[in-house]
Amino acid sequence: MSALSRIAPVGQLALPAPGSNRREFLQRFGLGLGSLALADILGRGSPVSAAERGVLTELHHPAKAKRVIYLFQSGGPSQLETFDYKPLLVEQNGQQLPDSVRQGQRLTGMTGSQASLPMAGSIFKFAQHGAGGTWYSELLPFTAGMADDIAVIRSLHTDAINHDPAITFLQTGSQISGRPSIGAWVHYGLGSDNENLPAFVVLITKGKADQPLYSRLWGSGWLPSRHQGVQFRSGKEPVLYLDNPPGVEAGQRRRMLDSLKQLHETAREDLQDPELEARIAQYEMAYRMQMSVPEAVDLSGEPQHVLDLYGPDVQKPGTFAANCLLARRLAERGVKFIQLYHQGWDQHGNLPNAIRTQCRETDQPAAALLRDLKQRGMLDETLVVWGGEFGRTNYSQGKLTATDYGRDHHPRCFSMWLAGGGVRGGVTHGATCEWGYNVVENPVSVHDLHATMLHLLGIDHERLTYRYQGRRFRLTDVEGEVVRPVIA
Numbered sequence: 001m002s003a004l005s006r007i008a009p010v011g012q013l014a015l016p017a018p019g020s021n022r023r024e025f026l027q028r029f030g031l032g033l034g035s036l037a038l039a040d041i042l043g044r045g046s047p048v049s050a051a052e053r054g055v056l057t058e059l060h061h062p063a064k065a066k067r068v069i070y071l072f073q074s075g076g077p078s079q080l081e082t083f084d085y086k087p088l089l090v091e092q093n094g095q096q097l098p099d100s101v102r103q104g105q106r107l108t109g110m111t112g113s114q115a116s117l118p119m120a121g122s123i124f125k126f127a128q129h130g131a132g133g134t135w136y137s138e139l140l141p142f143t144a145g146m147a148d149d150i151a152v153i154r155s156l157h158t159d160a161i162n163h164d165p166a167i168t169f170l171q172t173g174s175q176i177s178g179r180p181s182i183g184a185w186v187h188y189g190l191g192s193d194n195e196n197l198p199a200f201v202v203l204i205t206k207g208k209a210d211q212p213l214y215s216r217l218w219g220s221g222w223l224p225s226r227h228q229g230v231q232f233r234s235g236k237e238p239v240l241y242l243d244n245p246p247g248v249e250a251g252q253r254r255r256m257l258d259s260l261k262q263l264h265e266t267a268r269e270d271l272q273d274p275e276l277e278a279r280i281a282q283y284e285m286a287y288r289m290q291m292s293v294p295e296a297v298d299l300s301g302e303p304q305h306v307l308d309l310y311g312p313d314v315q316k317p318g319t320f321a322a323n324c325l326l327a328r329r330l331a332e333r334g335v336k337f338i339q340l341y342h343q344g345w346d347q348h349g350n351l352p353n354a355i356r357t358q359c360r361e362t363d364q365p366a367a368a369l370l371r372d373l374k375q376r377g378m379l380d381e382t383l384v385v386w387g388g389e390f391g392r393t394n395y396s397q398g399k400l401t402a403t404d405y406g407r408d409h410h411p412r413c414f415s416m417w418l419a420g421g422g423v424r425g426g427v428t429h430g431a432t433c434e435w436g437y438n439v440v441e442n443p444v445s446v447h448d449l450h451a452t453m454l455h456l457l458g459i460d461h462e463r464l465t466y467r468y469q470g471r472r473f474r475l476t477d478v479e480g481e482v483v484r485p486v487i488a
Contacts, residue, residue, distance in 0.1 A: 053191040054187070054188060054189045054190040054191035055188060055189060055464075056189050056190060056459070056464070059458030059459065060458060060459055060460035060463055061455075061458055061460070062458060063421075063422075063456070063457050063458030064381075064383075064421050064422025064456045064457075064458075064487070064488070065381055065382060065383040065420065065421025065422050065456045065457055066193070066336075066381045066382065066421065066457075067193075067331055067335065067336050067337065067338070067381070067382050067383070067421075068183075068186065068336070068337050068338070068382075068383045068384075068385065068453065068457070069327050069331060069338045069340070069369070069382060069383070069384045069385070070182075070183075070337070070338070070339050070340065070384075070385045071324075071340050071342070071362075071366055071369075071384065071385065071386045071387075072167075072170070072171075072339065072340060072341050072342070072387070072388065073342055073345050073358075073362070073386065073387060073388040074163075074167060074210060074211060074213060074341050074342065074343045074344075074345060074346075074388060074389070075163070075210050075211055075343055075344055075345030075346035075347070075388060075389075076163070076166070076345055076346060076388045076389055076390045076391060076392060076409060076410075076414070077345045077355075077358070077387070077388045077391075077392075077414075077415075078122075078345075078347065078351065078355060078391065078392035078407050079154070079391045079392065079413065079414045079415040079432075079436070080122050080391075080392065080394060080407070080436050081122050081124055081137055081139060081351070081355050082136075082137050082139065082140060082359075082415060083135065083136065083137070083152050083154060083415040083417070084135075084154050084413075084415050084432060084436055085126040085135040085137075086121070086122070086394070086432075086434065086435065086436040087121075088434045088435060089119055089120065089121035089122065089394055089435060089436060090121030090122065091121070092119050092121070092435075093118075093119060093120060093121040093400075094118050094119070094120075094400060095118065095119055096116055096117060096118060096119070097117040097118075097119055097394065097395045097435075097437070098435075101433065101435050101437050101438070102117075102437065103438070105412060106161065107393075107408065108161055108162070108408055108409050110348060110397060110408055110409075111393070111395075111397050111408040114397070117393075117395040117396075118395055118396050118400045119394055119395050119396075119435065120394065120395060120396040120400055120405040120407070122137070123352055123402075123403065124137050124138050124139055124352075125137070125138045126138070127144075129144040129145070129147040130144075130147030130148040130150075130425075130426045131148055131426050132147070132148070132426035132427055132428065134147050134150070134152055134426065134427075134428050135428075137359075139355065139356065139359040139363065140359060140363045141363065142363045142364045142366070142367035142368070143363050143366060143367045143417075145367060146367050146370045146371065146419070147425075147426060148425050148426040149370055149374065149379065149419050149420070149423075149425040149426070150370075150417045150418070150419045150423075150425055150426070151417060151418050151419070151423050151424055151425060151426075151427045151428075151429060151486040152415060152416075152417045152427075152428045152429070153415065153416050153417065153418070153428075153429045153430055153444050153449075153483070153486065154413070154415045154428060154429070154430045154431055154432060155413065155429065155430020155431060155432065155439045155441060155442050155443050155444050156387070156391075156413065156414045156415065156416055156430075156444050156445075156446075156449065157411060157412055157413055157414070157439055157443055157444070157445060158170075158389070158390050158411045158414075158445075158446050159175065159411065159446075160175050160389070160390065160411060161390070161409050161411045162409065163211040163346070163389065163409075164211075166389035166390050166409075166411070167211070167213075167217060167389045168216075168217065169389070169446050170387075170388075170389050170446060170449075171217045171218070172217070172221070172475075173446070173447065173450055173474075173475045173476055173477060174477065177214075177216050178216070178221055178222075179221045179222075179473070180219070180220050180221035180222065180223045180227065180466075180475070181216075181217060181218045181219055181220070181221070181228075181229065181339075182337075182450060182453070182475060183200040183202075183218055183229050183337035183339055184200060184218070184219065184220040184221065184223050184227040184228060184229065185223070185227075185454075185464065185475045186199075186200070186336055186337045186454075186457065186459075187199040187200045187227040187336060187337060188220075188223050188224075188227045188464075188466070189454075189457075189459055189464045190336060190457065190458075190459070191336075192334065192335075192336055193334030193335075193336060194292075194333055194334030194335065195285070195288070196285075196288045196289065196291075196292040196333075197289065197292050197293070197296060197330070197333055197334065197335055198229075198230040198285075198289075198335065199227075199335060199336040199337065200218070200227065200228070200229040200230065200335075200336065200337045200339070201229065201230055201231075201232055201330055201335050201337075201338050201339070202218045202229040202230065202231040202232065202339045202340075202341070203231075203232055203323040203326060203327065203338070203339070203340045203341070204231065204233075204323075204340075204341045204343075205318065205319060205320045205323060205340075205341065205342045205343065205361075206233075206234050206317070206318025206319065207318065208342065208343035208344050209343070209344075210343035210344045210345070210346050211343065211346055213341055213343070215231070218231070218339055222466070222468045222473075223466055226282060229337075229339060232293070232297060232326070233318075234317035234318030234322070235317065235318075238293050238294070238297050239289065239293055242286060242289055242290060242293065243290070244290075250290075253287060254287070257280075257283055257284060257287055260280055260283065261280060264280050292333075296326075296329055296330060296333055297326060297329075299314070299322065299325060299326070299329075302325065306325070306372065307325075309368040309371060309372060310322075310324060310325050310364065310365050310368040310369075310372075311364040311365060311368065313361065313365070314365070319361070320340070320342045320361050320362050320365050321361075321364070321365035321368075323340050323365075324340070324365040324366065324368065324369040325365075325368075325369075325372075327340060327369065328369060328372050328373060328376075328378075331373070331378060331382055332376075332378070342358075342361070342362055344357070344358050344361075345358055345388055347392070347406060347407060348397050348398070348406045348407070348408060349397065349398050349404075349405075349406035350404060350406065351392075351404075351405055351406050351407055352403065352404060352405070353404075366386060369384065370384060370419055370420070373420065379419070379420045379421075380420065380421060381420075381421050382420045382421050383418065383419075383420050383421040383422065383423065383453065383456050383457070384418070384419045384420045385416065385417075385418055385453065386416060386417045386418075386419075387414070387415070387416030387417065388414070388416075390409055390410060390411045390414050391410045391411070391412075391413055391414025391415070392407030392408065392409070392410050392414075393407045393408045393409070393410045393437075394407075394410075394435055394436045394437050395407075395408075410437075412437060412438055412439065413432045413436070413437070413438060413439045416449070418452075418486060421456055422456040422487055422488055423456070423486060423487065423488060424485070424486050424487060424488040425488075427485070427486060429442055429444070429483065429485050429486050430442040430443065430444055442485070444483055445479065445480070447476040447477065447479040447480035447481075448479075448480055448481050448482070448483055449483070450475050450476050450480060451476050451480035451481060451482050451483075452482050452483045452486070452487070454475065454476075455482045455487070456487070461474060461475060461476045461480055461482075462474065462476070462480075
């Protein structure tokens with residue numbers, strides 16, 4: 001008797017005839033290719049099951065953070081309008097960028113052919129905040145209010161000068177696409193704290209038109225597919241293909257899964273397929289998510305004082321404010337890595353007006369997230385990271401006027417901030433030259449940033465590796481040093 005013939009019938013859902021292949025079997029159960037794709041990207045990652053724990057049986061050193069919320073500002077925010085105060089640029093506004101400052105460094109094709117490179121001082125005021133006296137722009141009053149919890153790094157630099165390789169570098173540790181994302185690495189190493197939700201969730205601000213974002217930015221690369229990030233969307237269907245297909249009721253789905261499990265257990269020796277057990281577990285995960293996801297994304301139960309903390313946009317699904325609040329809810333429920341993307345920072349022209357809009361959309365929610373986590377006793381164990389893929393030039397792209405200018409891509413220096421789990425708040429690390437063009441003190445590379453993030457999670461970045469095509473790969477490639485001055 002064949003393995004298939006020994007399986008009991010499932011209500012009205014008949015099993016395929018003996019000899020059918022696995023794809024036909026899954027399609028007959030109403031799953032189709034869309035749900036098969038869902039099964040590929042959703043992993044239980046539950047620490048309760050040894051098979052689903054991360055590969056690290058124990059941490060390399062005591063962790064200071066249990067989870068990460070990464071607020072990625074896509075497009076490249078101008079450090080000169082936010083965190084890197086340069087009064088000399090204001091004094092020398094309109095003067096040509098000295099050759100001694102540029103030092104022959106490459107420019108993009110958008111400004112490389114400009115007849116002149118007039119330096120542009122920021123039109124926005126700066127003030128010192130917190131016990132450490134960190135400089136913040138007037139555009140960021142709410143973030144400045146959390147200065148004592150934030151470490152600002154002003155000396156980031158990258159090798160990429162264009163968006164796609166630069167974003168890919170920040171998200172995967174390589175300018176070349178195809179590597180695992182940082183969230184996938186964290187899931188691979190540490191597993192999950194909740195078997196009913198994905199360990200790695202992605203939230204993208206709705207309706208922002210700017211440089212495109214690709215799913216490979218939160219992909220698993222050549223790590224097992226269960227480590228890929230799962231995108232949650234605003235609207236009636238937060239996770240695509242999660243709901244039952246038309247005509248399939250919850251009871252039918254449950255019976256189907258029970259029979260799939262029975263089929264697997266009966267046919268395991270015959271099939272010898274290592275993916276089968278994992279995929280069945282992922283179907284079970286998706287089944288549980290039918291209950292857990294609607295509850296997690298429902299903000300209606302949040303008290304009014306919490307909604308007010310995040311600002312008026314929190315009432316609009318898919319906004320950065322709503323996603324920040326959702327990030328806190330996911331963190332409460334044990335999601336290990338929560339990745340937010342907010343587009344709109346690529347300001348080659350009309351920068352003063354455009355950056356006002358960006359800061360209005362992001363400043364209050366980001367600060368509210370820190371304050372909300374802190375009030376709940378979660379900030380000490382949650383690493384929050386804010387920043388984009390590169391900085392902006394100190395000279396104007398296009399015409400410079402008293403009230404308007406633009407800034408081109410600038411990989412030589414940019415600013416980011418870290419807060420929460422293990423971060424030394426109220427400090428500034430690194431410095432740029434007085435023209436804001438080159439790093440002159442404590443440079444921090446992308447690999448250094450990644451090494452630091454992993455370190456705070458209890459991971460030695462040199463020891464979390466995956467063997468692929470004969471080589472042991474890691475997130476930081478063959479570089480990276482932990483930025484210890486920003487660690488408490």
